[in-house]
Amino acid sequence: DAGVTQSPTHLIKTRGQQVTLRCSPISGHKSVSWYQQVLGQGPQFIFQYYEKEERGRGNFPDRFSARQFPNYSSELNVNALLLGDSALYLCASSLAVSSGNTIYFGEGSWLTVV
Amino acid sequence: TQLLEQSPQFLSIQEGENLTVYCNSSSVFSSLQWYRQEPGEGPVLLVTVVTGGEVKKLKRLTFQFGDARKDSSLHITAAQPGDTGLYLCAGAGGNKLVFGAGTILRVKS
Numbered sequence: 001d002a003g004v005t006q007s008p009t010h011l012i013k014t015r016g017q018q019v020t021l022r023c024s025p026i027s028g029h030k031s032v033s034w035y036q037q038v039l040g041q042g043p044q045f046i047f048q049y050y051e052k053e054e055r056g057r058g059n060f061p062d063r064f065s066a067r068q069f070p071n072y073s074s075e076l077n078v079n080a081l082l083l084g085d086s087a088l089y090l091c092a093s094s095l096a097v098s099s100g101n102t103i104y105f106g107e108g109s110w111l112t113v114v
Numbered sequence: 115t116q117l118l119e120q121s122p123q124f125l126s127i128q129e130g131e132n133l134t135v136y137c138n139s140s141s142v143f144s145s146l147q148w149y150r151q152e153p154g155e156g157p158v159l160l161v162t163v164v165t166g167g168e169v170k171k172l173k174r175l176t177f178q179f180g181d182a183r184k185d186s187s188l189h190i191t192a193a194q195p196g197d198t199g200l201y202l203c204a205g206a207g208g209n210k211l212v213f214g215a216g217t218i219l220r221v222k223s
C-alpha cells in the first residue's frame with residue numbers, strides 16, 4: 001500500500017507569489033494534517049482536517065489556508081509568499097483525530113522562496 | 115503553550131558508543147512519540163509511549179516515558195553509522211503533535 005504522497009517534491013517561488021501543495025493520505029485514513037519544518041527546527045503544526053472539516057489550526061497567518069476533498073486528499077495554499085515561508089511542508093495522515101491515532105508523514109514538499 | 119525541549123542539540127560519536135537523548139516539558143502529554151528523520155525525507159515513527167513509566171525496546175533503542183508523562187528519553191546502545199539522522203520527540207496535544215527541535219546524531223565509523 002502506498003504511504004502518504006505529496007507533490008510537488010521541490011519548488012521555487014518568488015516573493016509575493018502563491019503556492020499550492022498537494023497531499024494524498026494513506027488509503028482508509030480520513031484525517032490529514034499539515035506541518036511546516038524550517039531548517040534546524042522541528043515541525044510546527046499548521047492545520048488538521050477530518051471529514052473535510054477543519055479540526056485544528058496552528059499559529060500561522062491567514063495567508064495559509066487548506067482544504068480537504070471528498071476523497072480525503074488535501075491541499076495547502078500559501079498566498080503572498082515571504083522569504084520566511086521557505087521550509088519543508090509535511091503532510092501527515094491518520095485514521096481519525098484522536099491523539100491515540102498513529103500519525104504517518106509523507107516525504108514533504110520543499111519550498112524555496114526567493 | 116506546550117513546549118518540548120530536546121538535548122543535546124547535536125551529538126557526534128564513534129561507532130559502538132552508547133548515547134542518550136532527552137526530551138523534557140513542563141506539560142503533560144497523553145502520549146509521546148519518537149521519530150527519526152533523514153535529510154530530504156519526512157519523519158518516520160519509531161515508537162509511541164503512552165503510560166507513565168513505560169519502557170519500550172526496539173532492537174538497540176530503548177525508549178522511556180517519565181512517570182509524570184512530561185519527559186522521555188531515547189537510549190541507543192552500540193551506535194552504528196546507520197543510526198545517523200535527526201531524532202525528534204513529539205507530544206500528542208489534542209489533535210496535533212508538538213515537536214521538539216530535534217537532536218542531530220552523527221555516528222562515525
